[in-house]
Every structure is written in C-alpha cells, then in structure tokens.
C-alpha cells in the first residue's frame with residue numbers, strides 16, 4: 001500500500017536537495033537517497049552539504065528522512081530521480097549514474113508508483129533507456145502498472161532570485177494519467193506555471209534547447225571578442241550599445257570559457273543523439289568548439305602579455321584566480337579555469353591557483369601566497385574578492401600582466417598602474 005503524499009528524491013545534489021526540502025515544506029513525507037554517505041551523514045544531522053544562496057529551504061527546518069539505501073522506496077507514491085548526466089572526456093554523454101539509479105528504483109518498484117526523471121537527457125532516453133530498465137527490473141509495465149514522467153530540472157546555482165519554488169517547469173509523460181499526476185505534483189509545490197507537454201520527448205527536448213540556446217549565444221559573443229581583439233574594437237562597449245535595443249536582442253558576455261554541469265554539457269546530448277538519426281548539428285558543434293577554445297585563447301593572451309614585457313612563460317610564476325565555473329559558488333565542473341591552468345602549465349609556467357570557494361583545487365591557502373612572485377595574474381572567476389583587487393598593489397608586488405578573463409575590471413586602472421592589461425575582446 002503506497003503512502004499518500006509521499007515523495008522520494010534520488011540524488012541530493014544542487015537539484016535533488018532543494019526539491020526534497022521544498023516537497024517537505026509543502027507537507028509531503030519525503031525520503032532523500034544519495035550514494036554519498038558523507039552527504040547523508042551531514043543531512044541526517046540537519047547540516048547543509050552544499051553551500052548555495054539559492055537554497056530556498058534549510059535542512060535544519062526539515063523532516064527529511066535520508067538514507068543511502070533504496071529499500072524504503074516501496075511505500076512511496078512519487079519517486080523523483082535527480083542524478084547527474086555528465087559527458088566523458090570525449091564529450092560523449094555518460095548515462096552510467098542514471099542507469100545505476102534507475103536499476104535501483106526498478107528493483108523495488110511497486111504498482112501504482114509514479115517515477116519522474118529530472119536529470120537532463122536527450123529526447124528518447126526516458127522511453128529507450130529508463131523505461132526498459134524499470135520494466136526489466138520490476139516485471140511491471142510502464143503506463144499500466146506504474147507511470148513514468150519527465151520534468152527537466154531548472155536549478156540555477158547561486159541564484160537568490162530564481163529557485164526551485166518559483167521557476168516555471170515543463171512536464172511530459174508516457175500516458176495522460178502519468179501527465180496528470182506529475183503535473184498535479186509540481187503544481188502542489190511550485191508557485192509558477194507548470195506546462196504539460198504533448199509527449200515525454202518534447203519535455204526532454206525543452207531543456208536541451210534552452211541550454212543550447214544559451215551556449216550558442218555565448219559562442220556568438222566569444223567569437224566577436226576574438227575578432228574584435230584583432231580589429232581593436234571593445235566588444236563590451238559594442239554589446240552595451242547593442243543592448244540598448246529594447247527588442248530582439250539578448251545580452252550575453254564573452255569570457256574565458258563556459259563551465260558548469262549544464263550549458264557546456266547539454267548540447268552534446270542532442271548532438272550525439274541526432275547523429276544516431278543521421279543528422280549533424282553543425283551549428284551546435286561549432287558553438288561548442290568556440291566556447292571550448294576560450295580557455296586556450298585566455299591562456300594565450302597571458303603569454304602574449306608576458307611577451308610584451310619580454311618575459312617568457314616558461315619558468316614564470318602565473319597566478320590563476322578562481323576555479324569555480326562562475327562567481328560566488330564552489331562548483332568547478334567543466335570549469336574553464338582548469339583548462340587555463342593546464343595550458344599555461346604545458347607552456348612551462350609555474351602556475352599558482354587560489355579560489356576561496358574551492359580550497360581543494362587551490363595550490364595556496366591565501367591570495368597573497370598565490371600572488372607572491374607572480375609576473376602575471378589571470379582572473380578566471382569573478383568572485384567578489386577578485387573584483388576588488390587593487391592594480392597598484394599588484395604592480396607594487398611585481399605583477400606585470402593582468403588578464404581579465406571575465407572583463408570585470410578596467411583597462412585604464414591597470415595601465416595607469418603600469419601593468420599590461422589583457423581582456424577578452426576589450
């Protein structure tokens with residue numbers, strides 16, 4: 001017998017934890033499952049395992065039941081899978097974590113349950129990967145014995161305005177009954193529009209499309225930045241001008257690269273899936289190549305800057321500030337900083353790394369240690385602390401080159417202090 005108004009969330013990361021806490025706050029009996037025992041231990045003592053200002057709820061106030069085991073799922077009405085769907089080193093989609101979680105759910109699946117996938121996948125994964133595993137492991141039939149739906153996650157880490165409670169969602173399912181149940185669930189916890197899609201594939205496609213849209217727009221301004229660097233035109237000033245157009249223009253900003261677990265990853269799911277049907281997404285692929293090149297472009301600007309001072313990169317200390325893929329968070333998945341560090345190291349530079357949000361990837365404990373003896377500084381993540389760095393203090397410390405990987409500083413200030421300033425198209 002399934003427990004009324006009960007929810008299980010599989011995967012308690014940036015996506016699953018906020019969702020589990022929100023369902024709990026809305027009166028559901030919620031169990032959270034994660035393979036990471038340390039995360040479960042923290043949550044069991046009401047601690048927050050990930051620091052995110054966008055977390056609309058606190059574990060301290062929740063009645064969340066957490067576990068690393070799946071066997072408690074048997075009585076749960078709605079089971080939501082929120083595990084990561086990364087790409088491997090060759091940019092090929094990696095569904096291993098998803099398949100593992102679905103197998104575990106399938107083994108304890110009960111008649112009447114609703115399984116919802118929130119992980120980002122290409123169109124077709126729910127029907128050709130998730131459904132067969134659930135049916136094989138349970139002996140049940142989707143759409144008859146249990147329901148399967150897809151509601152792609154839309155979490156924006158670090159965003160204090162938009163969070164799981166107020167971001168509109170789309171939902172798709174194999175059957176009208178599944179669609180009705182899933183839509184009703186999200187409408188019961190989210191104060192925003194929940195749009196039912198005609199098919200589960202449409203719901204899968206929505207997320208890939210919205211993030212590919214962002215990736216190609218970023219690639220557009222990144223290509224402009226590289227072109228305008230040659231033309232001697234300040235791309236940020238031009239984008240400021242273009243942004244005065246009140247319609248049909250959406251501002252994006254060039255930078256040292258595109259990181260995170262969404263934007264640089266999701267397009268590959270569509271690219272690779274379409275290839276299996278004989279279609280090449282040349283445009284999406286080109287955008288990925290442009291954005292993947294930006295860390296190299298940034299590292300080369302650093303070397304160019306040192307050369308302007310007749311300093312060879314080889315054997316020279318370079319401080320890379322920031323490892324996280326965007327400001328104010330600790331997540332460094334697919335971060336451009338990692339590629340900048342690798343490229344400069346390959347060129348023989350002595351690279352020091354400091355990010356207060358990512359101590360495990362920093363090579364020094366303090367900013368001053370990273371800067372000591374450095375001839376070049378690369379601002380790779382625009383954490384507030386790095387936005388306030390004084391050009392004069394850097395010059396006094398012997399720094400000769402400042403590379404503004406986020407175009408967040410002012411060329412004039414650094415040139416007035418006697419430094420070479422290199423931006424991304426500025």
Ligand code: SAJ
Nearest residue numbers: 153154155156157218252253255258259260262263325326
């Ligand atoms: N970036 C640029 N230029 C831009 C915007 C972003 O270089 O104009 C870079 C960022 O520095 C970062 C990467 O792209 O390295 C991704 O940035 P992001 O702001 O898109 O941050 P994410 O990865 O947290 O994206 C999330 C996504 N949300 C979901 O997938 C549910 C994305 O869809 C949102 O558009 C994005 O937040 C957002 O709007 O902030």
